[in-house]
Amino acid sequence: MRVLPMTRLKILLTLAALLVAGGLFLSRLTRYDPFMGDQVVNPRFTSLTYGIQTFLWWDKTAASLHLDWVRLMVFSHVKQIFAWDLIESQPGVWDFQRADEIVAEIEAKGLKLVVRLSDAPDWSHPSAGGEKDEDFHDAPPDDLADFAEYCGAVAARYTGRIAAYQIWNEPNLGREWGNRPPDAAAYVELLRACSQAIRAADPAAILISAGLAPTGTWTDMATPDDMYFQALYRAGFQQYMDVAGVNAPGYNMPPETSPDEAVARGGQRFQTFRRVEDLRRIMVEQGDAARQMAILEMGWTIDQVNPDYAWFAVTEPQQADYFVRAYQYAAEHWRPWMGLVSAIYIPDPSWTPAREEYWWSLFTAEGAMRPAFAALANMAKTCGDRVLPARDPGSPEALGLVPVYPCD
Numbered sequence: 001m002r003v004l005p006m007t008r009l010k011i012l013l014t015l016a017a018l019l020v021a022g023g024l025f026l027s028r029l030t031r032y033d034p035f036m037g038d039q040v041v042n043p044r045f046t047s048l049t050y051g052i053q054t055f056l057w058w059d060k061t062a063a064s065l066h067l068d069w070v071r072l073m074v075f076s077h078v079k080q081i082f083a084w085d086l087i088e089s090q091p092g093v094w095d096f097q098r099a100d101e102i103v104a105e106i107e108a109k110g111l112k113l114v115v116r117l118s119d120a121p122d123w124s125h126p127s128a129g130g131e132k133d134e135d136f137h138d139a140p141p142d143d144l145a146d147f148a149e150y151c152g153a154v155a156a157r158y159t160g161r162i163a164a165y166q167i168w169n170e171p172n173l174g175r176e177w178g179n180r181p182p183d184a185a186a187y188v189e190l191l192r193a194c195s196q197a198i199r200a201a202d203p204a205a206i207l208i209s210a211g212l213a214p215t216g217t218w219t220d221m222a223t224p225d226d227m228y229f230q231a232l233y234r235a236g237f238q239q240y241m242d243v244a245g246v247n248a249p250g251y252n253m254p255p256e257t258s259p260d261e262a263v264a265r266g267g268q269r270f271q272t273f274r275r276v277e278d279l280r281r282i283m284v285e286q287g288d289a290a291r292q293m294a295i296l297e298m299g300w301t302i303d304q305v306n307p308d309y310a311w312f313a314v315t316e317p318q319q320a321d322y323f324v325r326a327y328q329y330a331a332e333h334w335r336p337w338m339g340l341v342s343a344i345y346i347p348d349p350s351w352t353p354a355r356e357e358y359w360w361s362l363f364t365a366e367g368a369m370r371p372a373f374a375a376l377a378n379m380a381k382t383c384g385d386r387v388l389p390a391r392d393p394g395s396p397e398a399l400g401l402v403p404v405y406p407c408d
Contacts, residue, residue, distance in 0.1 A: 035284065064105065070346065099158075115164075138168070144189060148197040208243045212247060226278050242291075246279055256274070294342070301359045302314060346361065
């Protein structure tokens with residue numbers, strides 16, 4: 001056997017080491033994930049979890065039908081507002097009758113419930129200056145102990161029966177904060193009061209921070225969502241929630257459009273479904289990559305009536321197409337750090353075309369199906385290791401002729 005000279009052997013060994021190191025370096029480059037999905041530990045939701053917001057409170061006849069629609073979509077989670085002003089209309093006067101019925105019916109349908117806690121009663125914020133009007137959505141209570149009592153009462157009554165709680169909605173808008181300047185630190189105090197009460201009553205429930213309205217407006221009545229999100233971290237909100245909530249209306253951009261591409265086209269970063277990536281980067285920068293996010297409102301409007309919304313309306317076929325592509329994009333690029341993705345809406349039967357919400361919905365308020373419903377119902381779905389293939393619109397499953405089990 002021929003023995004290589006020592007110098008030549010050292011050179012070969014050095015080259016081999018360099019090749020191995022170079023291969024590892026290139027491998028790391030190809031696997032680099034700016035959103036650090038591999039850091040997610042103890043995910044609270046299956047990624048993805050498919051949800052839809054409903055309005056079941058008032059029309060009991062329509063409520064059962066609407067839940068059947070959710071099952072037909074193969075979605076697993078229903079988001080429903082449990083309005084404080086309807087449950088405790090006067091201090092200490094509790095009415096859980098309708099809430100009891102909704103919880104029981106969702107269970108009977110084999111679905112899971114995400115409850116939004118909001119809509120403070122007038123008695124809880126006398127300093128807000130009167131009753132709500134159409135431009136006034138919510139005001140924080142003057143005494144956070146009152147809000148904590150409401151949160152705790154709901155959680156104690158339905159321990160183990162409500163999967164998750166969304167605490168408040170869009171506090172970065174003045175109209176959702178009592179027509180006052182948005183205040184991230186004050187929202188964190190409200191979040192703290194509610195989350196501590198829920199955890200004491202139902203420790204297994206998932207707590208989701210309020211979804212933020214994507215906006216670039218910075219005035220006394222609005223704070224850009226990314227700036228507000230950073231302020232939430234400065235105020236320590238991560239102590240009081242399990243999942244970071246965001247909203248993701250796509251405006252008139254296709255769902256694959258990046259914030260950078262939107263700016264290049266003359267738009268703004270927030271006018272994209274992928275705006276949530278900007279907020280995820282903030283989580284990573286704050287050392288919070290182990291936590292999941294949840295999209296609490298996602299959709300595209302077809303509104304040609306209300307000027308505040310018509311400027312970014314899409315067509316009905318576009319709405320259907322964008323919905324499907326958005327879920328596909330999230331499944332391909334955002335797992336496991338994106339958990340719940342909740343679409344809007346199964347509508348309130350009382351809505352009319354004058355209401356902007358009417359035009360985001362998958363049905364008209366009169367019950368006419370829009371193309372987006374069938375598209376979402378029949379699209380392929382990825383939930384954890386389970387993949388449900390796309391189905392033919394004429395199949396027995398699509399027509400509701402055979403049992404369909406939610407993707408969860």
